[in-house]
Amino acid sequence: MTSIGIAIGFYALAGLAIGSSLLVFLTRNLLHAVIFAILAFIGMAGLFVTLSADFLAVSQIMIYAGAISVLLVFAVMLTPYASRDNGNSLFAPAGVLVGLGFAALIGFIATQVAWPAFTGGDLEAQNFTGTVRTIGSALLGDYALPFELASVLLLAALVGAIALVREDER
Amino acid sequence: MRAALDPIRIRVPMSTGGMIASAITLVVLLGAAAGVGFLVLSGALDGRWYDFRDLGVGMAHLTEWLDEQNAGQSEATRALLGDHWMSWITSALIGGIGILSFVGGVLLILIWVERRLIARIQVRRGPNRLGPYGLLQPLADAIKLIQKEVLIPEGADRFLFFLPPILVFIPGLLVWGPVPWAPNMAYLDLNVGVLYLIAISSLATVAIFIAGWSSNNHYALLGAMRTVAMMISYEIPLGMALISVVLLAGSMQLSEIVAWQAQHYAWMAFLIPFSLFTFFFASTAELNRTPNDIAEAESEIVAGFHTEYSGMKFGLFYAVELGNAVAVAAFVTAFFLGGWSLFGLELFIPGYIIFATKVAAGYFVLVWLRGTLPRFRLDQLMAFAWKYLIPITIAHTTLVAAEVTAMGALALPGVIELGVVAAVNLAFTVWVMRRWARFLGYRPETERVMQPKLTTQVGGLQAAERMRASS
């Protein structure tokens, strides 16, 4: 059902995501950049919606637009002695290089990996009730070990962060 | 004399005309109810387009008819626009307009309701001058707010200062999408509805933070920091409370959660009262309502993040706050109070009316709390969230998961297994609540006597020490 609506939606959301990503590093004010980053996240979530990946879309909004953006804002606010704008930085050339490297890597992956398409036939005929069940059983079934490893890693990061900022008790 | 001193107690007796009018109204209402009952029992209503018990049914008939029209269009148009574009656009428009008008109308009325209720709680009268019973007061307030100058404080970040009232308004409207008004009457019946709600409600955090930060005002910044801290902390117990609901109902779709409750004649409030409490408490924290209104604690930080907003920008914040309060009442209704179901009465009474009544009841509780309780302190609330509420909700969720697993394994009759679940969870809730005060640092057994001691002897430090020693 690739109707024209989906196409319009895809291009609008892609434009939103790319445009706001561009604005993130073009704008001079760091907090403005955070706002545009949120917009980019929302654009990404919209792209997931056009792919019928509702769970991913909602998670994207919840985690990135809701939580990570607050983290970004706090990072901006808590950085002492930093002016709140995107001033000139010594790392600008390095940043450009790293960014280009990432772009090349992602482009390489996107073009070279043979993305396996869903070949199960008509979804509605198979009583497919959304991606939640599928993702959930995948995470807690086939991929339980990587999932748990990731959570242990995050826990370690959390404990490390607390240990770092903890004031001396004595 | 007493009456003159106590004007609030004066009651005006009802006039004869008023009595007759009420009697006639009562008779008409009873007759209408009897007619509806007859129609329902005879089955003349089920599934017809004029079945106003569920506007979704009529809507389905309409979309069907529109799809037929759509099929009659030319091949080129269908290839370009698809097979259902007319019905999609029409249903989207009707639903959107319906939700917008409901939210707008309810806001206008609820401002009045809240003020009157609070006034009643506070032995006052509340707005009673403009229009009948002061009903036009919210309208006048809105007109006043629109007329007022929108001030932008000096040193404010103009772009960021401009955005937040809009940014908080969008999620404030979007949360109304998945509300299940009646069995077939939900605008955006997502199968990830619960997650959608959490995601949308988390969007407002950044907007509020930006509002406080861009105002260039210490009060606003303090309020923003408090809000963000609260929202992030209380999202976790809120999500946990909803996970219990999802586990029991086996779906994240709001309409299915309500349908599950209707089907089992068991409201979640009976099955998992602790989740109801957690959800409600965390919601008051997210809504900045008493007892958790520290983000705009009037006596401390004036108005919190919207201190510097004036005119209709303030109006938008205010409207969103009220709208979110009603939305929370709606979700409490959907998740915990059985939504449109009322033990079979939903056959006779339109589901959306039952739903709206329950929403009004939930909202009344919010107003009641606001009129009664003092406010916690920020560190108390944060400690409560992180040290007590989150561990307890995790334990509770584990308990519910175990119960659901056991239910699946044993497959006992529904009444028995749900009864056992309800009893176990009620016991858990009561046990937790009885220790509630201790979580806040209040230990009745070690507290010294609270009443002041009485004496007739005056004295200074020595007398003070004598009195302390005597206790």
Next chain:
Amino acid sequence: MERGLPGVVTASTDEWVEVRPDRVVDAMRWLHDDAEMDAATISNMCGVDRYDHFEVVYHLQSLDLNQQIVVKVRIRNHEAPSMQSAYPVYSGALLQEREVYDLMGIRFEGHPDMRRMFLWEGYPGFPLRKDFLQIADHHPGLPHFPFETGEQER
């Protein structure tokens, strides 16, 4: 009444004792610590402009013995009056002494926070002094009752 601390008292009656402005802290500390006096708190303090000198009156109160001790300090210098502050003994003197300084212009040596209180820094003069705002032939105070001359006193 004040035999415990020689050289401090300059005058005394049944009702009050007068102490030297540069020994106020000693006198207060003695009064505070002495078991018979037990002046636990300053209940009131106030400056009085007597045209040629200032008088600062402390009403000390013993709570346990329920007695009041009135201590007066006479400051002869009318132009730049100053005396010791009672703050080292009584923390309750903090705001009262600031008030006296603000309105009467008496400097308290040893007070931690000697700023104007009601009026702003740089306000000309001290309003409660009798010579504040001397207008031609107007004298402070009410010389006679309004009806005694038949005209409103201005």
Next chain:
Amino acid sequence: MTTAAEPYVLNIGPQHPSTHGVFRLRVVMDGERIQDIDMVVGYLHRSMEKLAEERTYTQNIPFTDRTDYLAAMSNNLGYCLAVERLAGVEVPERAQFLRVIFAELQRLASHSMANGTFINDAGAWQTPLMYMFREREKILDLFEMTCGARLTTNYMRIGGVSFDPPPEFYPAVEALIGELPERIAEYTELLVDNEILIARARGVGVLSAADAINGSITGPMLRASGVPWDLRKADPYCAYEKFDFEIPVGQNGDCYDRFMVRLEEMRQSVRIIRQALDGLPSGSHKTEIPLALRPAPGEAYARVEGPRGELGFYVVSDGGPAPARFHIRAPSLINLSLLRQMAVGASLPDAIVALGSTDIVVGEIDR
């Protein structure tokens, strides 16, 4: 590694919901914690002490209304006592009793207001305040009935009171003190065991007995710190020695104790009013004094137990028709001496609650 935040200055007031008037606190804060606090007053300074030097003794009574506008009767009373002591005026017994009745009614009104605003500062959105306004309203009605004014009563006179209460006053006051215990029980039910209030007010703004005494704290705050000191017992004026009442004494010296002490004092005031009404003697309500009152040169300090603490009036006469010096010992101001001790190190909400529990009236701070 620590992240040090830079402290910033927050101006609470002059216009702020919980400063109860034009009163300003400059607070140096580190996050939500208070590092330093400094009060800026004087926005309401009317220089009454200077003005009083140009008015006759009787003309000065209205000034005393306007210092502590929530306890005008007590202020009238203190001033009249000072002038009576200065000029040696005897007051008839009926006037003494009437003074007691009105001073206690005023205490009830003022304590209602104090407790209401305290809870308001603790975050209850005006409901307790409105409840307590209800009682205060009735008391003000009684004032209006008697002397025509509600707030700035100007009722006491040198040598007595200005009017005998009208006949309808007595049933009204009977009805009021009949229902007041019930009302106070209602507040107790609503507030005293409220766990949120306990969590907010217990252990907040603690003053030890020694600190409070040394800091010249008086009134309910001193009593909450555990010192049984009440001028009505310690230095009885009017007819207080004839009445049977008790002094409530707190135990921890925190905000909650101050609230409880005020609540208990309201009960005791009802007791006193009941006794005063029962024993109200007949006779004149006023001693005639010469209009041209010229006390002999001298000085007098009279003090009453006002709702906020020791309310003293120091009047110096130089033999003229006006006082040579007229000083008001304002408890609102002096109770703030230890504000820094209560607030520094606490968080902002705690400081607001502590400020609310000191029960300041800005008219009295600034005078």
